[in-house]
Every structure is written in structure tokens, then in C-alpha cells.
Amino acid sequence: MTLQTMRAFLSTDVSLSNEQILTYYSKRWAIETYFRTMKSNFSFNGYQIRSTVAIKRFWTLLSFTAMFCSVTGHGDILTGLRSWQNKKAESRIEFVYYEAKAGTQLDLIKNQLQAA
Known part of the structure; x- marks a missing residue:
């Protein structure tokens, strides 16, 4: 056993x-990593909601999204999330390509993408 592999657990x-x-x-660790993922990748810590009903609704949406990403990521939430982020980026690139090919003005494309 080395210093890097040693762990201390307090109770x-x-x-x-x-x-x-x-x-x-070991059971608590899965819960902690799930909440860290929700905060860092699903913006759970970025909202300030005051009503209990709104918090429950928001949590329900986030939980469904995490479950959906987990299923599409073959059991891994972050793999599923990255896959959907990549698909979104590809879709935006394709949109710009086809709009430019059709002769759409750059300012109009930016406006449609809410980038202007």
C-alpha cells in the first residue's frame, strides 16, 4: 500500500x-457523484428557485434529462450528454452550411441562431 492508495474514513x-x-x-459515493454531475453539467446550481413546487418541477426535469442521457449513453450520463451536445453542434453547422449554400445573408443566419 502506498500513500496514494491510502484512504481515511471518519464517522x-x-x-x-x-x-x-x-x-x-460506498453507497453515499454514488449519490455524491450524481449531485456533482447534476451541478457541473446540468446547471443544477445555477438556478435560484424559491417555491417548493418550482424546485420539484425543476428537479423532475433534470432527473428525466439525466435518465435520458444515461439510457442514450449506455449507462453513462456524461457519455449520453456529450453525444447530444455533439448532435446539437453538428445540427447547427449543417444549418449554417445549407443556409449559406442557399444564399442566405450572414446577418440573417446570425439572427436566426440568436448569435447577433
């Missing part, structure tokens, strides 16, 4: 055995 419940602490921690 305020002194009645728990080492195995119980590790079991609880």
Missing part, C-alpha cells in the same frame, strides 16, 4: 464497524 457513530462505515460510504 461520528463510534458503534459502527469498519465494514459498516465502508458500506455506507
